[in-house]
Amino acid sequence: MDNNRQQQCTTVAPSNRRILLHAPLVLLLVASGPCFSADGETEAGRVNEIAGTNGAPNAAPRDLQPTVVSIQIAQADSVPPPHATTPIAQASDASMQIAQASSPQPTMPTTVVVEPEAPPSSAPVPAAQATNTPAPVAQTPDAPMLLAQAENAQPPDASTLPAPTMSDTSAPPSPAPIAPASDTPPKAVQTAPTAPSIAPTQTAQASGTPLPNSPAPVPQMPGTPPPSSPAPNSQTPGAQLPGEPTQRSQGPDVETPNPQAPNLRTADVETVRNDVFGLAASGGAVKALDEAKARPDAFSAVDIAQLEELAIRQQVRGGRDKSRSMTSSDRFDGIDNALRAADDLDKRMPTTPEYTPVRTALAGDRTVAYAARGDMKTAVTTFETIPSDAEISIDALSAVGDAYLYLSEPGKANAVYERALKQATASPTDRATRGFQYGARTRPIELREGLFWSYIDQGRATDAKQVLDDMGNALPPAKDVQTVGPEESDYLRYYRLRAQYLIFTGHVDQGIAALEELEKQVPFNAEIRAAHADAVSGQSHPRQAIAMYRASLTDHPDSVEMLAGLGRAALTADDYATAKNVDQTLDNTFPDSGAVRGFKRDYNAYRSPVFTTDLSYEHGNSALADNSFTSDSYVYSQPFGDNWRVFSHTFFGYAQTDSGNVSRTRTGVGGDYRHGPLTVQGEVTRSFGSDGRTGGRGSIAYALNDYWTVSGGLDTNDNSLPWKAYAAHIWGRSANVSVVYRQNDRREVKLSYGVSRYSDSNLHQEISATATQRVYTSANQQVNVSLDLGTDSNTRQDAPYFNPNRDYAAAATVMHQLTLWKKGDMGLQQRVSVSGGVYNERGFGTSALWSARLEHAWTFKHDITLSYGVEVSSHAYDGERERSETGFMSVNLPF
Known part of the structure; x- marks a missing residue:
């Protein structure tokens, strides 16, 4: 007994x-x-x-x-x-x-x-x-x-x-x-x-196929409500609580395990659930899942699925950290394993309402994984399947915000960053972020940086400045800054963004000076050096930027942003061998990097065939032609041998004059060679009609450095003669040279000389000088002032076309550019130019000249550009004032 x-x-x-x-x-x-x-x-x-x-x-x-x-x-x-x-x-x-x-x-x-x-x-x-x-x-x-x-x-x-x-x-x-x-x-x-x-x-699975090691289903009568089975101190997984604005997508409100580790095989149900869910939320989801499977009396099938989702979340997190810290081709192995596990769980879960919150959380995990994998379109597609009122983790919101920026959708990125920032600054931590809240995680300052760039990509400088102010106010006093951990570089991030904001809003010199000052304090920081080189490259100094990138890569050979910046600067400088080497080095290993994406976009545009055309129609300038239309088009092949292209060129013109109507068609084929500072282009041409002839055209340009460029050209059958000359069956040869000094993108001076010999023995010469200075720059506006001086001379006096013996012109032009729309890489700019000056023709005195011009310039994805506009001008020819109206359009289309 x-x-x-x-x-x-x-x-x-x-x-x-x-x-x-x-x-x-x-x-x-x-x-x-x-x-x-x-x-x-x-x-x-x-x-x-x-x-x-x-x-x-x-x-x-x-x-x-x-x-x-x-x-x-x-x-x-x-x-x-x-x-x-x-x-x-x-x-x-x-x-x-x-x-x-x-x-x-x-x-x-x-x-x-x-x-x-x-x-x-x-x-x-x-x-x-x-x-x-x-x-x-x-x-x-x-x-x-x-x-x-x-x-x-x-x-x-x-x-x-x-x-x-x-x-x-x-x-x-x-x-x-x-x-x-x-x-x-x-x-x-x-x-x-x-x-x-x-x-x-056991809490039974309501319907569908039970998950492995999950409790068996309990039959339920049709038309009767399911039995209530709340766990101690927990909400039913996914339940919408009264008065809650969002769908509860996670399990119990548990963030940490019990203070003293119990024996999970013998502890009571409440203790087991609290400890298992706390363990899962604090980084031990795999162990928690094993413990839950050993206690089917305490966990329902939905609980098991939820713990599997948290285990997958932990895999995603680890895979993301691995991909960020590696540069080898296997950097995505962890993420790929997590995605396969997510697919498997999704297939095994029944399509019943009680599993909807788990699917929502799983969609958030997939969003993080796809964004970390660089598959931004799939990340966005996955995120957009999540109900708008569902709880979403901060990391998922941050990931899809990065994806939206990557895909040039800054407006959508702005919305998710703001939502993530609201959750990140709330107390306590939102339930949906469980499993991401231990160790290194997405912090508010990172969300504010993403929000800052989303405003920059929309041209909203005022809002971007407010984000910077909020970032500065959220920083702790300098004396309280930790010297270890991710918080160590928060002040550096803040001051870097302030310098970049100055550059974006037109205070380029101040921004570059701020970056240089930061570089003196932290001379080996990769982000500061990359930002500095980017700023220099943006000032039309690509060769100087290339030297800076290469010097920085010596200290940071694994910096992907630095390597991508080198590639973009090399494309600008026509150093295609370097760009090709960068492309081969990057390969497809870093699809998640925005810097790499920018370089790949430009490199693919360079590797593509290109079509360009310039169209113009003018009415009312009877001294030259009553009406005229011109089209000048090129089709370039893909590059071969890094530096070579072949192209075809077609010029067509038609004019109505008091001497009759005239048309001109000229085609040619040629080659284009670009290698670093040297650009050479040559073609063999043939014009058609009664005055058709075979000829050639060629040009050469050489950049001495980032400031000075010299160029020259030769044409044996010039297309720029007055229309009445062509009507009189006159053709001509021409040559020109020019020198350009470009201090930066805000200041430029150009001097050129051209000479033409017409078939009627007339010798035409012209000299011109142009100086341009930007006088105002803001985030969305620019104002340039230009001064143009020129003089022409001709040796023949009785020509059947406008042919002054000597004339002079001086004009000042003010151009205002306004960004009407901006969306990442795409944008619409409006340019309004007003010009006024004087014109003197020997024998006819001095008269005023003026013009007004309106232009819209579009930039689309893949470096496609389109511009069009109208111009009205007034000019005196041989003492007779003429007013003309002109319409124009230009297209650059890589395909």
Whole structure:
């Protein structure tokens, strides 16, 4: 008998199998020793307590904890269910009542799970009694007692597990399924000894295929609500709480494990759930999933799926960190494994509402993974499947914000960055970010940087400045800055962005000076040096920038941003060998880098065939032509040998003059060679018509450095003669040279000389000088002032075309450029130019000249540009004032 005191006995029947209890057998089981009594004591008064009719039962000793499975009594309809009411079953029911009334009270009760068969659809479902509420045992002569156990209901050592403690006011951790009742249903009873149960009936999966190691499903009547099964101190996974604006997409509000690590195999359900979910949220999701699978009594199928999602989230996080720290071709292996695991989980989850929050969280994980993988379009597509009112982690929002910026969608990026920043600055941490909140994670200053660039890419300088102010206000005092960890470089990030903001808003010299000052304080910081080189390259000094990039790559050979910057500067400087080497080095290893994406875009445009055309139509300048139209088009091949292209060139013109109508068509084929500072172009041409002839055209340019460029050209069949000259069957040869000094993108001086010999022996010469200075720059506006001086001379006096012996012109032009629209790489700029000056023609005196011009310039993806506009001008020719209107269009189309 002493040995029997420590023995526990559990009566278990196979899953989904009905066992009919013979009355003598039940009496024998009840009357037999240790399974129903620990010490053989009998107390008649405790019979009613077991039946639930005499108040709350007393607590059992802590060292005598039974293995318990909840009892559920099936209630039958007045019409017997398919497997109901045999004489043996009725005898069994009667014998059980006798046994409950007469047998001694056991201190170590065995409780049996009763899994009912699916009742008729019209059967009502009564609510279960609270554990401390007395209720009569509801029995009908037609209702058999069924014994069943759900699949996987007990872990291997379940017979020795302690039970959780239930208070008088709390519901059981996972109440047993509600039994169907008859048309006049009596109250169902749920027995509960004082010693709480170790294995409450499992929370069942509502529908669909169960996940591996998950509890078996419990049948549910059609038209009846599912049973409530809240876990202690937790919300039902994914439930929308009253008054909540967003869908709850995660499980219990647990962020850390229990202070003292319990034995998860023997702890009560509440302790197990808190510790497992806390472990999962704090970086141990894989271990938490293993622990949860070992305790199917405490975790539903949805809980298991949720823990699998948190484990995948942990894989995504680790894979992202790996990809950021590596430069080899296998840097995405971890992310790829996480994506495969996410696909597998998604396929195994049933398409039922209770799994929707898990799918939402999984979509957030995939968004982070795809963005880290560089598959930005898929990241955006995945993110946009998430309901707008669902909880989304900060890292998922940040990732899709980066993807939107990458895809030139700064407006959408702006919205998600703002939402992420609101969540990041809220207290406590939002539930959806669990699993990303330990260790290095997306911080508010990183979100503000993304928000800053989203405003810059939209041309919203004022909003960008406000973000910088917020960033500065959020920084701790300098004396409190940590010298280790990610916070160490926060001030450096802030001052770098301030310098870049100055450059963007037109204060280029101040911005570059600020970067140089930062570089003196942190001379080996890669981000500062890359920003400095980018700024220099943007000032039309690509060769100087190339030297800076190469020097920095000596100290930072693994800097992807530095290498991409070198490639872009090399393209600008026509150093295609360097650009090709950069492209081969980067290969497809860094699709997630915005800098690499910018270089690849420009490099692919360079590698593409290109079509360019300039169209013009002029009306009203009768001294030259009453109406005229010209088209000048080139089609360039793909480059070969890094530096060579072949091209075809077609010029077409048509004019109406007082001497008659005239048209001119000239085609040619040639080659284009560009190698660093040298550019050479040559073509063989043929003009058509009665005056057609074969000729050639060539040009050469050489950049001495980033400031000085010299060029020259030669044409044996010039297209720029006056239209009346062509009408008189006159053609000409021409040559020109020029020198350009370009200090930066704000100041330029050009001097040129041209000479032409016409077939009528006229020698035409012209000299011109142009100086341009930007006088105002802001984020969206620029104002340039130009001064143009020129003089022409001709040797023939009686030519049939406008041919002054000598003339002079001086004009000043003010050009205002306004950015009307900006979206990442794309934009629309409006340019308005007004020009005024004087014109002097020998023999006809001095007169005023003026012009006004409106132009729209579009920039699209893949370096496609389109510009068009109109111009009105007034000019005196041989003392007669002429006014003309001109329309023009230019296209540059890589394809």
